[in-house]
Amino acid sequence: MTDPLALDPVLPARERSQLPFNDAALDHDERYRHFEEHVTGGGKVEATDWMPDEYRTQVLRFVEMHANSELMGVLPEREWIMRAPTLRRKLALTAKVQDEVGHAQLLYRVAEDLGKPREAMIQDLLAGKTKFHNVFHYPTKSWADIGIIAWLVDAAAIVAQQALRDSSYAPYARTMRKICWEESVHIMHGRDVVVTMVTGTPAQRASIQEALDRWWGPLMQMHGPRSDRSKDRDIHWKIKAKTSEELRQEFLGIYVPRIWELGLTLPDPNLGLDPATGEWRYTEPDWNELRRVVTNHGPKSEERLQFRRDNWAATQWVRDAILAAPRAAA
Amino acid sequence: MGEAAGAVEAEPVDEAAGVLEPWEVFRQEKDGDPMRHGGSVMAPDATLAVHYAREMYGRRQESVHLWVVRRADIHDLADPDLLQPPLDRSFKKPGGYVMREKLAAAREASGQQKPRANKGDR
Ligand SMILES: [Fe+2]
Numbered sequence: 001m002t003d004p005l006a007l008d009p010v011l012p013a014r015e016r017s018q019l020p021f022n023d024a025a026l027d028h029d030e031r032y033r034h035f036e037e038h039v040t041g042g043g044k045v046e047a048t049d050w051m052p053d054e055y056r057t058q059v060l061r062f063v064e065m066h067a068n069s070e071l072m073g074v075l076p077e078r079e080w081i082m083r084a085p086t087l088r089r090k091l092a093l094t095a096k097v098q099d100e101v102g103h104a105q106l107l108y109r110v111a112e113d114l115g116k117p118r119e120a121m122i123q124d125l126l127a128g129k130t131k132f133h134n135v136f137h138y139p140t141k142s143w144a145d146i147g148i149i150a151w152l153v154d155a156a157a158i159v160a161q162q163a164l165r166d167s168s169y170a171p172y173a174r175t176m177r178k179i180c181w182e183e184s185v186h187i188m189h190g191r192d193v194v195v196t197m198v199t200g201t202p203a204q205r206a207s208i209q210e211a212l213d214r215w216w217g218p219l220m221q222m223h224g225p226r227s228d229r230s231k232d233r234d235i236h237w238k239i240k241a242k243t244s245e246e247l248r249q250e251f252l253g254i255y256v257p258r259i260w261e262l263g264l265t266l267p268d269p270n271l272g273l274d275p276a277t278g279e280w281r282y283t284e285p286d287w288n289e290l291r292r293v294v295t296n297h298g299p300k301s302e303e304r305l306q307f308r309r310d311n312w313a314a315t316q317w318v319r320d321a322i323l324a325a326p327r328a329a330a
Numbered sequence: 331m332g333e334a335a336g337a338v339e340a341e342p343v344d345e346a347a348g349v350l351e352p353w354e355v356f357r358q359e360k361d362g363d364p365m366r367h368g369g370s371v372m373a374p375d376a377t378l379a380v381h382y383a384r385e386m387y388g389r390r391q392e393s394v395h396l397w398v399v400r401r402a403d404i405h406d407l408a409d410p411d412l413l414q415p416p417l418d419r420s421f422k423k424p425g426g427y428v429m430r431e432k433l434a435a436a437r438e439a440s441g442q443q444k445p446r447a448n449k450g451d452r
């Protein structure tokens with residue numbers, strides 16, 4: 001967790017046009033009130049604007065968790081680069097992994113400007129003090145997992161990320177626009193892997209069905225339990241716009257028909273669109289599993305964190321070399 | 331007030347300091363387009379900044395030209411007194427000239443009809 005007091009603005013405050021909360025002559029409560037009015041009214045915030053500690057901390061926590069998930073999220077897929085079935089699949093998977101690490105870089109940049117150094121964010125991640133998404137704590141058992149992850153895990157993520165392109169924190173919103181554009185390729189890559197295997201041999205088809213059955217639970221948990229909109233501070237500050245249930249419903253609405261279209265089944269007898277409400281019904285996801293997994297007690301949590309720790313140590317010489325290099329003419 | 335905010339941030343970095351600092355990246359999507367802000371990278375010098383910018387903002391042929399600028403070298407102006415002065419500037423904008431009623435009066439006085447739609451009519 002990030003201590004709000006540790007977050008000093010790294011950018012000098014500036015007076016952005018006529019935004020009253022940037023006026024240093026006002027007292028804190030007045031600035032807070034103006035800021036809240038601005039943001040809840042749909043106004044955007046730049047890194048150089050004055051912002052209340054609660055907002056700075058809340059945005060930072062959100063972006064840092066997102067960055068961590070992008071960074072850790074490549075580890076399950078990375079395991080299959082050397083085992084990709086064709087050169088083209090290998091190129092696509094390598095490019096996806098590079099994209100996701102790139103997303104982590106972009107997001108850590110956004111977070112750094114809020115006042116937490118990248119080094120501190122990495123250290124907190126490696127020490128298990130900050131979290132990453134549940135889906136990246138599970139093993140990848142077959143090539144079919146690579147298709148299911150790139151198609152459905154990325155799809156569930158993109159549903160959330162599209163809603164963030166309008167976040168009140170403008171540097172995050174802009175970054176999400178670039179990220180969403182790149183994510184759309186990942187989904188196509190994943191769907192292509194799935195469709196290819198579904199139309200392949202019976203063994204390939206069975207392999208996809210088996211992977212889907214295994215991933216369905218974590219996918220249903222991914223957006224988190226239902227929450228009370230009025231109590232959600234991220235929604236209050238318009239850092240995000242949608243609740244977990246809204247995101248899950250959107251995901252189900254788009255992707256369940258596309259899964260069924262392939263003749264695949266989902267391991268939930270209660271899953272279906274309720275014609276009366278227009279909402280998807282489903283068996284309550286296992287929230288205890290979610291809690292266990294995101295607190296680093298998932299099947300691969302420790303192994304993946306240890307991989308990152310070893311990697312961090314093994315690449316120390318690169319960071320040292322970068323800082324030791326004589327400065328080129330700037 | 332609003333002056334050179336970017337420039338105050340980092341002290342000048344000397345040759346051996348080896349400090350990472352932010353560099354802003356601007357990108358041109360295709361020939362003839364304006365340079366638009368893409369984002370930023372952290373680097374200790376221009377060479378690495380350009381290298382990172384190429385990886386982050388050009389690896390899938392989405393740019394034909396990049397500008398990489400040390401954030402501290404950007405001069406910032408956001409002073410509302412200079413940019414948004416509370417004076418009527420409508421005489422500098424086409425929308426500041428509303429003559430519908432005067433035109434109608436002129437037509438009535440001259441007995442002429444309103445001309446058919448003419449996009450250039452101001
Ligand atoms: Fe990503």
Ligand SMILES: [Fe+2]
Pocket residue numbers: 100154183186
């Ligand atoms: Fe992705």
